[in-house]
Amino acid sequence: MSRITREEVAKLAELARLDLPESELDEYAKQLEIILESVAKVGEVSTKDVKPMSHATGLVNVFREDVTKESLSRDEILRSAPATEDDRFRVPRILDEE
Amino acid sequence: MSTYDQAIKKYDPVLGLETHVELSTNSKMFCGCSTEFGADPNKQTCPTCLGLPGSLPVANAIGIESTIRIGLALNCSIASYSRFARKNYFYPDMPKDFQTSQYDEPLCSNGYLDVLVDTDEGTKTFRVEIERVHLEEDTGKLTHAGGATGRIHGADYSLVDYNRAGIPLVEIVTKPVPDTGEYAPLVAKAYVTELRDLLRGLNVSDVRMEEGSLRCDVNLSLTPKGSKTWGTRTETKNVNSLRSVERAIRSEIERQSLELDKGNKIKQETRHFQEDTGTTRSGRSKVVAEEYRYFPEPDLVPIAPDKAWIEKLKKALPEQPSIRRTRLAKEWGFTDLEMRDVATLGGVDLIAQTIEQGTSPASARKWWAGELSGHASKADLELIDLKITPTDVARIDALVNEGKLTDKLARQVIEAVLNGEGNPDEVIKKRNLAVVSDDSALIPAIEAAIAANPDAAAKIREGKVQVVGVIVGAVMKTTGGSADAAKVRELVLKTLGQ
Amino acid sequence: MSDLTKLSAVELSGELSKGSVSAVEVTKAHLDRINSLDKSVQSFLHVDNAGALKQAEEVDKNRKENKKVSALAGVPLALKDVLTQKGIPTTCGSKILEGWIPPYDSTVVKNLKNAGIVILGKTNMDEFAMGSSTENSAYFPTKNPWDLTKIPGGSSGGSSAAVSAFFAPLGIGTDTGGSIRQPAAVTGIVGAKPSYGGVSRFGLVAFASSLDQAGPFARTVLDCAMLHEVMAGHDPLDSTSINQPVPDVVKAAQLQDVKGMKIGIIKELGGDGWQNGVLNRFNESVELLKSMGAQVKEISIPHSLYALATYYLIAPSEASSNLARFDGMRYGLRVDDGNLSAEEVMNKTREKGFGKEVKRRIMIGTYALSSGYYDAYYAQAQKVRALIAQDLTNAFKEVDVLISPTSPTTAWGLGERVNDPMAMYLADLATLPPSLAGIPAMSVPIGLADEDKLPVGLQIIAPFMNDDRMYRVGGAIEASLKTKWNGLLIDQAPALGGAK
Numbered sequence A: 001m002s003r004i005t006r007e008e009v010a011k012l013a014e015l016a017r018l019d020l021p022e023s024e025l026d027e028y029a030k031q032l033e034i035i036l037e038s039v040a041k042v043g044e045v046s047t048k049d050v051k052p053m054s055h056a057t058g059l060v061n062v063f064r065e066d067v068t069k070e071s072l073s074r075d076e077i078l079r080s081a082p083a084t085e086d087d088r089f090r091v092p093r094i095l096d097e098e
Numbered sequence B: 001m002s003t004y005d006q007a008i009k010k011y012d013p014v015l016g017l018e019t020h021v022e023l024s025t026n027s028k029m030f031c032g033c034s035t036e037f038g039a040d041p042n043k044q045t046c047p048t049c050l051g052l053p054g055s056l057p058v059a060n061a062i063g064i065e066s067t068i069r070i071g072l073a074l075n076c077s078i079a080s081y082s083r084f085a086r087k088n089y090f091y092p093d094m095p096k097d098f099q100t101s102q103y104d105e106p107l108c109s110n111g112y113l114d115v116l117v118d119t120d121e122g123t124k125t126f127r128v129e130i131e132r133v134h135l136e137e138d139t140g141k142l143t144h145a146g147g148a149t150g151r152i153h154g155a156d157y158s159l160v161d162y163n164r165a166g167i168p169l170v171e172i173v174t175k176p177v178p179d180t181g182e183y184a185p186l187v188a189k190a191y192v193t194e195l196r197d198l199l200r201g202l203n204v205s206d207v208r209m210e211e212g213s214l215r216c217d218v219n220l221s222l223t224p225k226g227s228k229t230w231g232t233r234t235e236t237k238n239v240n241s242l243r244s245v246e247r248a249i250r251s252e253i254e255r256q257s258l259e260l261d262k263g264n265k266i267k268q269e270t271r272h273f274q275e276d277t278g279t280t281r282s283g284r285s286k287v288v289a290e291e292y293r294y295f296p297e298p299d300l301v302p303i304a305p306d307k308a309w310i311e312k313l314k315k316a317l318p319e320q321p322s323i324r325r326t327r328l329a330k331e332w333g334f335t336d337l338e339m340r341d342v343a344t345l346g347g348v349d350l351i352a353q354t355i356e357q358g359t360s361p362a363s364a365r366k367w368w369a370g371e372l373s374g375h376a377s378k379a380d381l382e383l384i385d386l387k388i389t390p391t392d393v394a395r396i397d398a399l400v401n402e403g404k405l406t407d408k409l410a411r412q413v414i415e416a417v418l419n420g421e422g423n424p425d426e427v428i429k430k431r432n433l434a435v436v437s438d439d440s441a442l443i444p445a446i447e448a449a450i451a452a453n454p455d456a457a458a459k460i461r462e463g464k465v466q467v468v469g470v471i472v473g474a475v476m477k478t479t480g481g482s483a484d485a486a487k488v489r490e491l492v493l494k495t496l497g498q
Numbered sequence C: 001m002s003d004l005t006k007l008s009a010v011e012l013s014g015e016l017s018k019g020s021v022s023a024v025e026v027t028k029a030h031l032d033r034i035n036s037l038d039k040s041v042q043s044f045l046h047v048d049n050a051g052a053l054k055q056a057e058e059v060d061k062n063r064k065e066n067k068k069v070s071a072l073a074g075v076p077l078a079l080k081d082v083l084t085q086k087g088i089p090t091t092c093g094s095k096i097l098e099g100w101i102p103p104y105d106s107t108v109v110k111n112l113k114n115a116g117i118v119i120l121g122k123t124n125m126d127e128f129a130m131g132s133s134t135e136n137s138a139y140f141p142t143k144n145p146w147d148l149t150k151i152p153g154g155s156s157g158g159s160s161a162a163v164s165a166f167f168a169p170l171g172i173g174t175d176t177g178g179s180i181r182q183p184a185a186v187t188g189i190v191g192a193k194p195s196y197g198g199v200s201r202f203g204l205v206a207f208a209s210s211l212d213q214a215g216p217f218a219r220t221v222l223d224c225a226m227l228h229e230v231m232a233g234h235d236p237l238d239s240t241s242i243n244q245p246v247p248d249v250v251k252a253a254q255l256q257d258v259k260g261m262k263i264g265i266i267k268e269l270g271g272d273g274w275q276n277g278v279l280n281r282f283n284e285s286v287e288l289l290k291s292m293g294a295q296v297k298e299i300s301i302p303h304s305l306y307a308l309a310t311y312y313l314i315a316p317s318e319a320s321s322n323l324a325r326f327d328g329m330r331y332g333l334r335v336d337d338g339n340l341s342a343e344e345v346m347n348k349t350r351e352k353g354f355g356k357e358v359k360r361r362i363m364i365g366t367y368a369l370s371s372g373y374y375d376a377y378y379a380q381a382q383k384v385r386a387l388i389a390q391d392l393t394n395a396f397k398e399v400d401v402l403i404s405p406t407s408p409t410t411a412w413g414l415g416e417r418v419n420d421p422m423a424m425y426l427a428d429l430a431t432l433p434p435s436l437a438g439i440p441a442m443s444v445p446i447g448l449a450d451e452d453k454l455p456v457g458l459q460i461i462a463p464f465m466n467d468d469r470m471y472r473v474g475g476a477i478e479a480s481l482k483t484k485w486n487g488l489l490i491d492q493a494p495a496l497g498g499a500k
């Protein structure tokens, strides 16, 4: 069955950008294992030739006209920012290179 | 033998190109914010393109249509059912920490673009096969502060402007292109040039590499001659001019071959092109390995273009650039070589537009491919990026033909227009550059010159016409050389009864 | 006039249009009750005293000037803190959004404002709508007004508690897997989840985009229908919004007649593990419907057995992506000692800003979407989802509506399930199949369980965009029970703090 190790929890946390404390990894591993074991039940269903359903409406081709609308006031958007400078959002130094 | 020649002797390069094109829609891909270039930071943002909690995207119809038109122009098949997908990764320039993109259901796939390259055996056609054309959104723009270089590395912190976030971005991915041999850099450059002309012809993008509306990533691997398995490829980012495309591939061929010669393995990695040195450098590897967790974007519904719509778009496609060039060369009386030069400079449309305003084809070519291309290459710009329009060029040409500008003055006018001093007429007025042939403007200067040279004037009155030069010279001096000397002569003689 | 807070929205609407009370008086009465009694229930995260009175004054002014006002103009409402209201804090019950003031109105709020409905404040909820008890709120747990030691349901427990405590006749919740219906059931009120796409999601902070749907709470079926009508309708800002006329839910709620209707009992929802008192009330409702002339039969929805597993893959997967944006870069909490990199700030902000249940679900979703697991988990769940929807479509070929108990149990004790995620998830067993299929469903009160004298709800499920059908059945049941009880079930709730 779905065994979840400490290391796997740590990797998931890294992917999800969660700085989980070392001391909680075992507890999360236990809980995630129980949940994953339960949801793995979907594997029991035969789904040959079934098309996945990603939403309920059946809508296709919902588009908007290419017209501009007024943007938000910059003061309003920057007011909620943790830090700003020169009308821009200020963020800490970035390690990863895109 | 040069490093490059040695490399080509031992290895076959396989190249691939991923080109990002910013569409020139009025509004962004998923919200109504303007896409205009150069606005003040964060002035073109709303809840949706800032990814504020609760905001939702709605797809721009023209964004979809333009992507399909690009696909059609590249001979792709258009999907009957296509979806957006979320590409999940964290980065401060991405407001939602996922990019709305397309994954396994792109709008267009399996096309090609033929490009011409001059080889030792004459002009050869290379077919570049297109893997896919898909639609996604652009990210915000980072400025790195502190540190010495202004680069991300060593910066103290960064500033984000989200004006660009959400602008529609079309990604055109080629299949690996083998069998180009030593011409790999030229094929790549010809492909990007041709693609640029095609996109410009479709009128879907400004395709300005300088402003980043056309951006290139170059994939390259080397295969030892005779081997059937392709080598490990690198992806070089930041290749942002036609010249750089060529240089980046050349330098990567050299670098990889030297590595392989030393018995080293090529690392599969992202590299960055450096304009200053013309070489690529290794990007620092990511803290977390790439795991984008793509899944269909639940906030958007599928795209299912109907056949009639696609047929309509197909019928309305403009003439293919290569066919159009052949036709225009004939119309304009250009040789194949002249036309190819003009095309490489990106000048076909500029010349066409100049001709439309009454300039002769030969003159239009002279201005753009002669005079202006010099300015462009000096400034490391594309012709289209110069701050002069076909209307300006046509006006200057007309003034020369009317005798109102000499060639020398015309060049001064061009320089001033490029400097942003205004359109040709404004520049002429401001700088007083026109050939002065207007009688009323000349008369006071002539009268003053006659008054200052009474002896010469008397002699002319007496019929000694040959001394007229003294007075003409004085007039030319006071008018700063802008007067038409023949006209001055005529007027001086007339004033003195000759 | 007796206590204004005792009146239904329809009754208040009548008094307001007669001019016997003003909107300001109505609003004040409700604000007074909140300000004196909500310390024991803790249903609100933010009470907008000044803003509510200002809205009420506006309504009174419009009435005085004989301007056309809507039926619900001047009626107060409690809004779940997951919908944006311009200028009013929106936290989603999370520390990560503490202090965030949205610069825009959600479409639901815009619709409420256009109707002149007075928004009293923002109600408590499980963090990012993840939970069934409102104990996952990062701020405080909300109590069930029927018994302050019990949970009010979740995730919209703040709104269900506020409406059942008579703090507001109307409330708004959101329902992803049962978050309106289950709280309505355990607090003895009416709550409806509209068809997916029936109510705009613009401005609803997403938990699971393909499932989230905002809907009304009220103490009567007709009030609920009237609010439903105000909220619903096509919105060009939401690509998944349905461009069709809103089903006539108000008319259906007033019919009070189920004669000839075909009603299906979902076979799989009941039996072992379900509380006896819940099943007893459910069985009585079935008899009641039969006595009113409905044809009732049992129907199997075989794949409903997999609804829980399916839901707990799809919802966390979407959530893991939806909640990525809370990274401390643009708004909300930022944990930074000044020396950290952007990556470290994101990691620490998210660790500190999210509660445990949210982190668990983000990790489950991250797992299910990862390459290597995607096909077995996420893609497989989307296929099983299609089969559940197909089962329901098939059932509606035979019956007009489906019914089940809303929740397997009545309200449980605060703290009882907090350390057992799976036990908590079981509360959603019956509400998940319609959520996955995107079809409308509602809960109406049908009595108190014998064991604990706590409310039990009946779930009524209708086909896609036939929301009116569930209101027809709900209205009929309510009318019949009202006669039997000589009032609403909620009138039997004990007084709060001695005052009622």
Ligand SMILES: [Zn+2]
Binding pocket: B028, B031, B032, B033, B044, B045, B046, B047, B048, B049, B050, B166
């Ligand atoms: Zn925008």
